[in-house]
Amino acid sequence: MFTIPKKPGIELKEKKPDARQFAVIPLRAIHDKKLTRGDLINLMALCSYCSPNGFTFVAYSTLAKLRGCSPQYIGKSLKKIERLGYFEMVRSGYTGLRGALKRVIYDSSLTSEDQVSISNH
Numbered sequence: 001m002f003t004i005p006k007k008p009g010i011e012l013k014e015k016k017p018d019a020r021q022f023a024v025i026p027l028r029a030i031h032d033k034k035l036t037r038g039d040l041i042n043l044m045a046l047c048s049y050c051s052p053n054g055f056t057f058v059a060y061s062t063l064a065k066l067r068g069c070s071p072q073y074i075g076k077s078l079k080k081i082e083r084l085g086y087f088e089m090v091r092s093g094y095t096g097l098r099g100a101l102k103r104v105i106y107d108s109s110l111t112s113e114d115q116v117s118i119s120n121h
Contacts (some may be wrong), residue, residue, distance in 0.1 A: 023048035026086055026106050034084060042067065042077045043086055050104055055090070059099030 025047045028034060035043070045066055049058035060078065064071040081087065085108065091101040 020048050026104065029086060032048070032084070035081070038073075039077050039081055042074060043081050046078065046081075046087065046102070047104055054104040054106055055101045056102050056104070058102075059062075063098070 023044050025044055029040060029043055044064065045063050046056065046058065049056045049062075060071045061075045063078075064074045067074065078087075082089070085105060087102050087104045089100050090103050
């Protein structure tokens with residue numbers, strides 16, 4: 001007698017707990033009167049997703065979920081923060097797949113290539 005095998009189920013991966021413990025931000029941001037409290041918190045949220053050398057792929061939608069606000073608010077705030085020189089867009093992202101590659105600028109005298117080479121030593 002032939003039995004029909006069970007339909008394979010899709011196993012959902014358990015969401016890993018958030019392992020982030022701290023965020024390193026550019027010190028000059030603390031004293032910058034051009035940043036609002038919200039801008040400073042958004043910069044801290046961005047920095048909390050950075051690698052040790054200051055690079056991140058975090059999407060605005062992820063930051064919006066973390067902050068409990070709209071992606072439009074995050075986008076407007078981060079455009080201002082980028083214009084003030086706290087981070088730069090290194091490479092565009094892919095909608096729905098990955099955010100743009102961003103580099104937080106801790107030391108304005110270093111290029112993104114310098115930061116990568118320093119972190120590899």
